[in-house]
Amino acid sequence: MLLHIGIDDTDSPNGMCTTYLGALLYRELSRLGEPLDLPRLIRLNPNIPYKTRGNGAVALIFDIEEEYIEEAKSLVIAKVKELADFSHENTNPGVAFLEGEVPQDLTEFSLRALREHVTIEEAEKVAKNIGAEIAKFKLGRGIIGALAAIGYPLRRYTYELLAYRDPRNREKERRVDKDSVFEMDKRFYPFTYDNVDPYKGTVLITPHGKDPVLVGIRGIDKGKVLQAFEEVKIYEEVIMFQLYKTNQSTDDHLVPKKIKDVKLYDSVIIRGKVASRYWERGRHVFFELEDETGKIRVAAFEPTKKFRNYVRKLLPGDEIIVAGGVKEHEGVLTVNLEKFYPIRLVPRIELKKPKCPKCGGTMKSKGDYLKCKRCGFKMPKILIPVEKQRDLKRKIYEVPPDARKHLSRPLVLPGGEDSILTVL
Numbered sequence: 001m002l003l004h005i006g007i008d009d010t011d012s013p014n015g016m017c018t019t020y021l022g023a024l025l026y027r028e029l030s031r032l033g034e035p036l037d038l039p040r041l042i043r044l045n046p047n048i049p050y051k052t053r054g055n056g057a058v059a060l061i062f063d064i065e066e067e068y069i070e071e072a073k074s075l076v077i078a079k080v081k082e083l084a085d086f087s088h089e090n091t092n093p094g095v096a097f098l099e100g101e102v103p104q105d106l107t108e109f110s111l112r113a114l115r116e117h118v119t120i121e122e123a124e125k126v127a128k129n130i131g132a133e134i135a136k137f138k139l140g141r142g143i144i145g146a147l148a149a150i151g152y153p154l155r156r157y158t159y160e161l162l163a164y165r166d167p168r169n170r171e172k173e174r175r176v177d178k179d180s181v182f183e184m185d186k187r188f189y190p191f192t193y194d195n196v197d198p199y200k201g202t203v204l205i206t207p208h209g210k211d212p213v214l215v216g217i218r219g220i221d222k223g224k225v226l227q228a229f230e231e232v233k234i235y236e237e238v239i240m241f242q243l244y245k246t247n248q249s250t251d252d253h254l255v256p257k258k259i260k261d262v263k264l265y266d267s268v269i270i271r272g273k274v275a276s277r278y279w280e281r282g283r284h285v286f287f288e289l290e291d292e293t294g295k296i297r298v299a300a301f302e303p304t305k306k307f308r309n310y311v312r313k314l315l316p317g318d319e320i321i322v323a324g325g326v327k328e329h330e331g332v333l334t335v336n337l338e339k340f341y342p343i344r345l346v347p348r349i350e351l352k353k354p355k356c357p358k359c360g361g362t363m364k365s366k367g368d369y370l371k372c373k374r375c376g377f378k379m380p381k382i383l384i385p386v387e388k389q390r391d392l393k394r395k396i397y398e399v400p401p402d403a404r405k406h407l408s409r410p411l412v413l414p415g416g417e418d419s420i421l422t423v424l
Ligand code: ATP
Pocket: 008, 009, 010, 011, 012, 017, 018, 019, 044, 045, 048, 050, 051, 052, 053, 054, 055, 056, 057, 091, 092, 112, 113, 114, 115, 116, 117, 118, 119, 140, 141, 142, 143, 144, 145, 146
């Protein structure tokens, strides 16, 4: 009998990680049945406010003899009770069990949880309709992610190898050798990616929170991910590591939309024209984008660092495609840029002072007339329009690795350009 198990919302900023629980259960349940695939790490809507970090949920699939099914379910519930961080107000664990094949209704629910906001009641309704069993702890919001992780149509996927430390070491600094990570990246990039930030010289595979993850290595080739892990020198005990199959870096979250249809928490691809010069607030850069249906604010926030320089080069009238998540900023719907592509750029015109018609000298502005610095010749201030080169190339610009959303596909991967170009 096929048994799908989904788990979510067991962690808090103070510790734990749902993937840690998933990896433990994957081992323990393997005594009762046959795992039919690697465990899944499914990232859901990156824009919803309840997430602890990356809105990840975990699903496992086992082939288990009928007589062991109840034991397997009890084991899962017991582990969640034992390890979830119930003390944190924002931790609301949920577990889902589904026997047999995944029905279409659940697949559809899963894609909604990826791209929209869904409620606990909607999750309960789907569970009832398809005959899935759910267990809610506290508010039980985790049943949304638990069900969605089971139903996710993982047609495109990548891998992430997660290595864990003893959760009791959560206050200690992670002892991972920085140079060995750079060496590993040199050997395996782009088969494993986002290992380091080459511009800042920082390591990206180690999280900074109190969760038990020591390192997470992402890649498109599972053999290379495992080899890469062997190269990293870790000077503390690794209690377990687990390869996950995941929808990270697939761009599955992005949906092409017209501006009038854009809603809070969407992740969208929009083709339009820059409608205003950029402006800055704090260190964030904003501009307005319009299409035939309306206008929307677009932002490159401070953590996107150098990426903002490219956004600053956009001019009103430029035709571009943007991709990003929709959140409210200062009460205004704002597309938080992940990538953009300049399709057609307007000419950049600068007005220059002419040379002195008498002696060829340099003219100086004096109110509404020009005066030659050399011979003193005066003339009305008539400036000459000069076309300057635009500094943007016809290529897709993406945010740097440490500002990238888990679901966003790096351009260096095969198909990295596909999603944004669907609206070309
Ligand atoms: P981590 O990445 O460390 O696992 P997290 O960022 O995944 O942490 P969670 O603790 O899982 O954060 O919290 C996310 C919560 O939001 C879960 O309860 C999940 O069920 C719920 N959720 C997921 N997707 C949606 C959605 N589309 N609409 C509403 N709620 C959602």
